[in-house]
Each structure stands twice: as C-alpha cells, then as structure tokens.
Amino acid sequence: xxxxxGGRRWQVLxxxxxxxxxxxxxxxxxxxxxxxxxxxxxxxxxxxDFGYHDLYKQYEAAHPGVTIKEEIQEYGPHHTQLAQRxxxxxxAADVEAIEVGFIPQxxxxxxxxxxxxxxxxxxxxxxxxxxxxxxxxxKGGAVxxxxxxxxxxxxxxxxxxxxxxGLPTNRVQVSxxxxxxxxxxxxxxxxxxxxxxxxxxFDTGSNVYNAMIGQLNPAYYNAExxxxxxTNPSVKAAYNLTMSGIAAGESAGLPAFSTQWNxxxxxxxxxxxTCPAWMMGYIQGQAPKTKGKWDIAATPGTxxxxxxxxxxxxxxxxxxxxxxxxxxxxxxxxxxxxxxxQTGNLPSQPALLKSAPVxxxxxxFFSNAPVGQIFANSALRLKPQILGxxxxxxxxxxxxxxxRVQQHKQSPAKSWAQFLKDVKNVAG
Amino acid sequence: xxxxxxxxxxxxxxxxxxxRAARRRLxxxxxxxxxxxxxxxxxxxxxxxxxxxxxxTAWMSLTDRNLLDPTTHFVGLDNYTALLHDSYFWNAVxxxxxxxxxxxxxxxxxxxxxxxxxxxxxxARTFFRMSVLLPQVTSVVAVALIFTxxxxxxxxxxxxxxxxxxxxPVDWEAGRVSSWIxxxxxxxxxxxxxxxxLYLAAMQAIPDDLYESAAIDGAGRWKQFWHITVPMIRxxxxxxxxxxxxxxxxxxxxxxxxxxxxxxxxxxxxRQYQTVAMYLYEKAFGSSQFxxxxxxxxxxxxxxxxxxxxxxxxxxxxxxxxxxS
Numbered sequence: 001x002x003x004x005x006g007g008r009r010w011q012v013l014x015x016x017x018x019x020x021x022x023x024x025x026x027x028x029x030x031x032x033x034x035x036x037x038x039x040x041x042x043x044x045x046x047x048x049d050f051g052y053h054d055l056y057k058q059y060e061a062a063h064p065g066v067t068i069k070e071e072i073q074e075y076g077p078h079h080t081q082l083a084q085r086x087x088x089x090x091x092a093a094d095v096e097a098i099e100v101g102f103i104p105q106x107x108x109x110x111x112x113x114x115x116x117x118x119x120x121x122x123x124x125x126x127x128x129x130x131x132x133x134x135x136x137x138x139k140g141g142a143v144x145x146x147x148x149x150x151x152x153x154x155x156x157x158x159x160x161x162x163x164x165x166g167l168p169t170n171r172v173q174v175s176x177x178x179x180x181x182x183x184x185x186x187x188x189x190x191x192x193x194x195x196x197x198x199x200x201x202f203d204t205g206s207n208v209y210n211a212m213i214g215q216l217n218p219a220y221y222n223a224e225x226x227x228x229x230x231t232n233p234s235v236k237a238a239y240n241l242t243m244s245g246i247a248a249g250e251s252a253g254l255p256a257f258s259t260q261w262n263x264x265x266x267x268x269x270x271x272x273x274t275c276p277a278w279m280m281g282y283i284q285g286q287a288p289k290t291k292g293k294w295d296i297a298a299t300p301g302t303x304x305x306x307x308x309x310x311x312x313x314x315x316x317x318x319x320x321x322x323x324x325x326x327x328x329x330x331x332x333x334x335x336x337x338x339x340x341x342q343t344g345n346l347p348s349q350p351a352l353l354k355s356a357p358v359x360x361x362x363x364x365f366f367s368n369a370p371v372g373q374i375f376a377n378s379a380l381r382l383k384p385q386i387l388g389x390x391x392x393x394x395x396x397x398x399x400x401x402x403x404r405v406q407q408h409k410q411s412p413a414k415s416w417a418q419f420l421k422d423v424k425n426v427a428g
Numbered sequence: 429x430x431x432x433x434x435x436x437x438x439x440x441x442x443x444x445x446x447x448r449a450a451r452r453r454l455x456x457x458x459x460x461x462x463x464x465x466x467x468x469x470x471x472x473x474x475x476x477x478x479x480x481x482x483x484x485t486a487w488m489s490l491t492d493r494n495l496l497d498p499t500t501h502f503v504g505l506d507n508y509t510a511l512l513h514d515s516y517f518w519n520a521v522x523x524x525x526x527x528x529x530x531x532x533x534x535x536x537x538x539x540x541x542x543x544x545x546x547x548x549x550x551x552a553r554t555f556f557r558m559s560v561l562l563p564q565v566t567s568v569v570a571v572a573l574i575f576t577x578x579x580x581x582x583x584x585x586x587x588x589x590x591x592x593x594x595x596x597p598v599d600w601e602a603g604r605v606s607s608w609i610x611x612x613x614x615x616x617x618x619x620x621x622x623x624x625x626l627y628l629a630a631m632q633a634i635p636d637d638l639y640e641s642a643a644i645d646g647a648g649r650w651k652q653f654w655h656i657t658v659p660m661i662r663x664x665x666x667x668x669x670x671x672x673x674x675x676x677x678x679x680x681x682x683x684x685x686x687x688x689x690x691x692x693x694x695x696x697x698x699r700q701y702q703t704v705a706m707y708l709y710e711k712a713f714g715s716s717q718f719x720x721x722x723x724x725x726x727x728x729x730x731x732x733x734x735x736x737x738x739x740x741x742x743x744x745x746x747x748x749x750x751x752x753s
Contacts, residue, residue: 076690080713087495087718105716109496258601258688259580267583389496390716396692403697407602410698425516426717 040322041067045093047078050148050309051343055335059326066322075099085314086112092314094323095330098145099309101392103135106145106312108389110138114313117143119324127333131384132348136310145310146331147348149339151276152375153211153304153382155184156283159367160293161271165194171369175298181212181241184300188250191271200252203270205242205406206399207256211274212238213398214385215301221388227427229394230420239398243412246405253406256399262286274299276306277346277375284365296369303381308348346375353380390427397422488724495718507725517726519699520707521733523608527683527703528676531612531619536668538620543627544653557628560621571614572685576601579610601686607701614682619675623668630661662745669741677734680705704730 056068079102085091121143125133128147136145159169168174178184188201202208213219222228252270254261265287313323336347353376361372401419404410489507493500511517546557578585579600587597600610642652683701693710695702712723
C-alpha cells in the first residue's frame with residue numbers, strides 16, 4: 001500500500017512539474033515574442049458582426065506591424081461592460097462600438113475618450129449626416145465617436161390587410177395617406193372601421209411614440225442639457241396622439257420584441273409597423289411566409305432613425321493614434337460602401353446614401369420596394385436632436401407608461417404622472 | 429563484544445533520542461498546523477471573493493459612489509433612509525416575498541411527496557429518480573424562454589387549455605398575481621426534482637425496522653409517513669427550507685427573462701414582477717444610472733431580509749418537530 005502511495009505521489013509531482021514547466025515556457029515564449037517585435041495589436045470590441053473582416057485584412061496589409069483582434073459580445077453586455085471598464089479605467093478595447101441608444105451616456109463623459117477632432121474629425125464633418133455626427137459630440141464639442149451605419153426609418157405595411165380595409169395599397173399613395181402623425185392616426189381610424197377581424201393598425205403604441213419623439217428638437221433635453229420632459233409641450237402632444245390611437249383601438253398592444261409580437265408578424269395581426277432598415281431582416285426571419293404581402297412607405301413627418309452605431313477610442317488605450325487611424329479607415333466612405341454591400345447596413349454619409357448602389361437597392365421580400373431610396377431619403381430628411389445621458393432610461397420609462405395604458409392597468413393621465421415621476425427618479 | 433555493542437548503543441542513544449524528539453516535535457507541529465493549512469486555502473479564496481466584497485459593499489452603501497462619477501463622498505446612512513422611503517423598493521420586496529411563497533411552499537411539499545413515491549418499490553426506479561433531476565440540468569435561460577412562450581397571451585399553451593374550459597385569455601405578463609404565478613411555475617418546475625432527490629437520500633438512511641415495528645403496531649402508510657419519515661428527515665427539511673429561502677429571495681434570472689424587452693430590469697410596465705435583485709440591477713447597471721452606493725444599500729437590505737426570514741423559517745420548522753415528537 002505504502003509503495004503504491006509513494007509511486008502515485010511521484011506521478012502527481014511529475015505531472016505538476018510538467019504543467020509548471022509548460023506554463024513557464026509558454027510565458028517566456030509569449031513575453032519573448034512580444035518583445036522581439038515592435039508590433040501594435042489593436043483590439044476592436046463590437047456587438048454583433050459589423051462585416052469588417054475583409055477590411056481588417058486590407059488595413060493590416062497597408063500597415064505592416066499592426067494586428068487587429070476583434071471581440072464580439074451581445075448588445076446589452078457589451079455596453080454594460082464598456083461602462084464598467086471606462087469607470088474603472090482598465091480593460092477597454094482600443095476601438096469600441098457604441099450604439100446610438102448608449103452614445104449619450106458616453107458623450108456625457110467625453111473626458112474618458114480620445115477627442116477625434118485631434119485626428120481631423122472636424123475636417124471630415126461634412127461626410128456624415130448632420131444629426132449622426134452631432135449625436136457623438138460631447139461637452140465642449142469633443143467628438144467621441146465617428147458614425148458607422150444608421151437605421152433610418154420607414155413604415156412597413158401589409159398590402160393584403162390594407163386592401164381588405166379599403167385603404168390604398170400603392171406605396172406612393174400610402175405615403176401620401178400620412179404626411180403627418182395626426183394623419184397616420186386618422187388613417188388608422190379608417191383602417192379600424194373596416195379592418196379584418198382580429199387585426200390592428202399598428203403593433204404597439206411605444207413604437208409610434210418613439211418615432212414621433214425622434215423627429216422633435218428639442219425632445220427630452222434642451223441645449224443646456226436639462227431634462228425638459230415635463231415642460232416640453234411637444235412630448236406631451238406625442239403622448240396624447242399615441243393615446244388617441246390606442247383609444248381608437250388601433251394598437252395590437254404587443255410589446256416590441258416579445259414572443260407575442262413575433263407571432264403577430266406570422267399571423268398578420270398588425271397592418272403597419274415603424275421600420276428601420278434592419279427591421280426588414282427581422283421580419284423576414286420571423287415570418288418568411290409573408291413574402292410579397294409587405295410593402296414599405298415613407299414615415300409620417302420629417303424622416304426618422306432607429307439604431308446605428310459609432311466607433312470610439314477610449315483614452316485608456318495605449319495606442320490611441322493607431323486606433324483613431326483605424327476608426328477613420330473603418331468609417332471612410334469606401335469602407336461604409338463595402339459594408340453596405342456585405343451586410344446591407346445603411347451608410348451614415350449623405351454622399352453614399354445618394355449613390356447608385358444604395359438608391360437602386362430593392363428588396364424582393366417587400367414587393368420589390370426601392371428600399372435603398374426610401375431609407376436614404378428618410379435619413380436625409382431627419383434633423384439633429386439634442387440627446388442626454390439618461391435618454392435610454394427615459395425611453396424605457398415611456399415604453400412602460402404606454403404599456404400600462406395598453407394593458408388597461410392605468411388611465412392615460414395617471415400613467416403620464418407616473419412617467420414624469422420615473423423620469424425625475426432616473427434623471428433628477 | 430557484548431560490552432562494545434552496548435557501549436555503541438549507549439553512545440548513539442542521545443543522538444537517537446534527539447532525532448526522535450525532533451521527529452515527534454515535527455509530527456506534533458504537523459498535526460497542529462496542517463489542518464489549518466488545508467482549510468487555509470479555502471479561507472484565502474473566501475476572504476478574497478467573499479468577505480472582502482461583502483465588506484466593500486458595506487462601505488460602498490455608505491457613499492454616493494456612482495460609476496460615472498470619479499469622486500465619491502461619504503454620505504452616512506442617507507442611502508438607507510432614501511431606500512426606506514422608496515416605494516419601488518417596497519414594491520420589489522412585496523413581489524419577491526410573494527413569488528417566493530408561491531414557489532417555495534408547493535415546491536417543497538411536492539418534492540416530499542415525489543421523494544416518498546420514488547422511495548417505494550417502483551419499476552425502473554433509477555430511470556424515474558434520474559428523470560426528476562432533468563429540469564435541474566436544463567439551462568435557466570431555456571426554461572425561461574419556453575415558459576414565456578407557454579404563458580404567452582395570444583397563442584400560449586396555458587391560455588389555450590384555459591380557453592378550452594371557458595376561462596378567457598389571461599395576460600400573464602401584464603397582471604400582477606398572474607405574473608407571480610407564471611414565474612413561480614418556472615422556479616417550481618426547475619427545483620422540485622432537486623429537493624426530491626435530497627429528501628430521497630435522507631429517506632434511504634432511515635432503518636427499515638422502524639417501519640416494520642410501526643407496521644406491527646398497526647400504523648398505516650400515511651401515519652408511517654408523518655410519524656417516521658418526516659421526523660427522521662427533518663435535518664434535510666431544514667436544510668432545503670434555508671437553501672430555497674436564500675435562492676428564492678435572490679430570484680433574478682427567471683423574472684428578468686420573462687420581460688418582453690430585456691432592456692433594463694423594470695419587471696413589467698408597472699413593475700408588477702420586479703424582484704429586489706432586479707431593482708438592485710436596475711440601480712447598479714440598468715442602462716445609465718450606475719448608482720453603486722444605492723445598489724449596495726439594496727444588497728445589504730436584501731441580505732438582512734434573507735437572514736431574518738431564514739431565522740423565522742428555522743424556528744418554525746424546529747417548532748413543528750418539537751410539537752410532533
């Protein structure tokens with residue numbers, strides 16, 4: 001027994017020794033290789049695939065010694081982690097992607113990011129849509145990020161349901177049906193009067209409301225950076241208009257991205273939905289059998305946007321110059337045109353939006369609608385808006401407020417009061 | 429010769445004795461110190477990842493630490509006073525306690541019954557014993573997603589079945605009590621088998637002669653269950669009650685994933701199923717607030733609530749024992 005024990009002990013010791021040796025050799029090897037060359041490794045942290053792989057190769061070929069490492073996480077965790085890494089001052093990548101919903105939170109702490117004006121951003125300002133460029137501008141005019149893509153906004157509608165309800169089905173006529181949001185709500189009343197049983201004009205009030213808010217300036221914040229939700233009559237008007245649509249029975253009351261909402265696409269429960277460019281893929285994925293039943297019309301009011309991102313360089317990066325150069329490359333007109341071809345992500349630059357590849361882009365799933373032209377025009381029409389650090393939380397609170405009414409839990413007035421209380425809580 | 433050998437022995441003796449004494453000392457030292465060394469590794473890890481965060485959270489709860497603000501000020505008990513007047517916090521406490529009660533009590537009773545059945549001479553016993561553990565090995569995310577579909581308002585299975593008996597569609601997610609029931613169902617489904625196996629293990633340690641003599645005395649199966657089985661596995665019952673109390677009051681994943689939009693952790697449009705852990709998350713990480721000081725205060729209050737309820741539970745379960753025996 002004892003001898004076996006002894007033997008086993010030696011085996012264990014030998015294994016431990018071997019592991020230690022391997023780790024030590026590995027450490028020596030990595031430090032040696034890191035020291036032997038004067039290379040720069042740039043970490044690029046994204047959420048989802050931005051379609052950059054070939055562009056990295058192109059950039060690495062043009063810049064010997066630069067290696068690009070991409071890290072991809074999910075949308076929510078990516079932004080939470082970025083906030084933590086910025087706050088603790090360590091761990092952030094050299095290039096970080098930030099979605100428009102989160103950009104106000106980071107422009108509020110512009111001191112933690114490289115000011116891209118230092119790298120000539122202001123000289124290239126005219127490349128971008130004015131509102132897109134403005135969204136990433138922080139205190140004192142510091143440019144925190146450069147725009148990648150935009151979501152833009154249109155209205156996707158079901159031709160078959162419109163026909164049954166006696167509304168026009170041609171996309172030009174449909175666009176003329178709703179020059180304003182009031183007209184959109186009125187069209188809903190017309191739809192509801194002869195609607196096929198169990199169908200509604202729109203999916204959920206909050207999507208309509210957010211599209212209205214997107215066109216306001218000022219909306220939730222004024223130029224001084226104060227929260228003006230309670231005192232801005234336009235916000236209350238947008239809320240009231242949404243409420244009148246809900247009261248007229250136009251809303252299917254399906255919370256966006258819920259399972260019921262997804263099923264709603266399959267079963268054709270709602271006739272219209274506010275539609276950014278990326279929603280086309282979403283609808284195709286959820287309801288592939290509805291091909292040809294959909295078409296796309298212009299949004300009421302003055303254009304719109306939902307989604308899109310920026311690339312930023314945290315100050316804690318030890319390769320800020322190289323990272324900023326990479327950001328400029330990835331957001332250059334050539335790169336954005338390439339990404340559009342690869343993934344269909346809409347460019348954020350007017351020259352590209354007006355270019356032939358975008359303008360001539362059609363989508364067979366949506367009755368061959370000239371979606372490139374529709375989305376480009378919507379993005380071009382939108383005016384800049386002042387955003388604030390708690391934009392996302394205010395939007396979440398407004399969604400909850402509208403849902404409370406749709407779920408018959410509260411009256412519009414009571415829900416509005418609680419919304420104002422929540423806003424004060426979050427942003428006060 | 430004999431003398432010489434004896435001399436040698438005598439000469440060697442002190443050295444030998446010294447060596448032996450040294451060895452004995454070493455042995456005593458070994459016996460004295462090595463247990464500490466063995467448990468020491470645990471305590472080092474525990475201090476680094478358990479005790480230190482605990483203490484640091486306590487300190488943080490006395491400050492206005494915000495992840496976005498580089499400066500931190502000591503604010504004393506301000507966070508706690510604010511918390512006591514925070515209606516959303518009390519709403520979260522109420523939701524948590526309700527969901528905990530709706531899930532834990534049926535869960536433990538079900539587990540007890542299930543364990544009793546599994547302890548009888550069933551055919552394919554191992555198969556049944558293993559299958560009750562299956563929910564435990566499925567991922568919480570998968571469980572939450574599937575149950576969310578089952579509880580869907582328009583096309584969910586539960587509403588379909590209820591519709592069959594004439595009960596109109598329930599908007600499970602929107603209602604207060606209905607959302608509690610939906611979330612409790614997920615918890616119960618996942619944890620009943622686990623608790624049943626714990627009970628089963630304890631039941632198998634009960635000597636058969638107890639049942640035999642009880643049977644001779646004329647005790648039926650039901651009486652045997654209540655007067656032999658339950659008292660004999662009481663330590664295990666206390667253990668499961670404490671563990672499920674801790675787990676139930678920290679509930680986060682199921683209600684978080686039950687939300688249609690996983691953007692923030694509001695727990696429904698009127699916060700009808702926001703648990704304390706979700707409220708903590710909302711304050712600490714929920715999109716843009718990063719109020720770490722306030723969240724730390726919530727964490728400590730949650731800790732106190734758990735300790736309090738665990739003590740109450742322990743006393744209750746113990747009281748039942750003394751009453752029975």
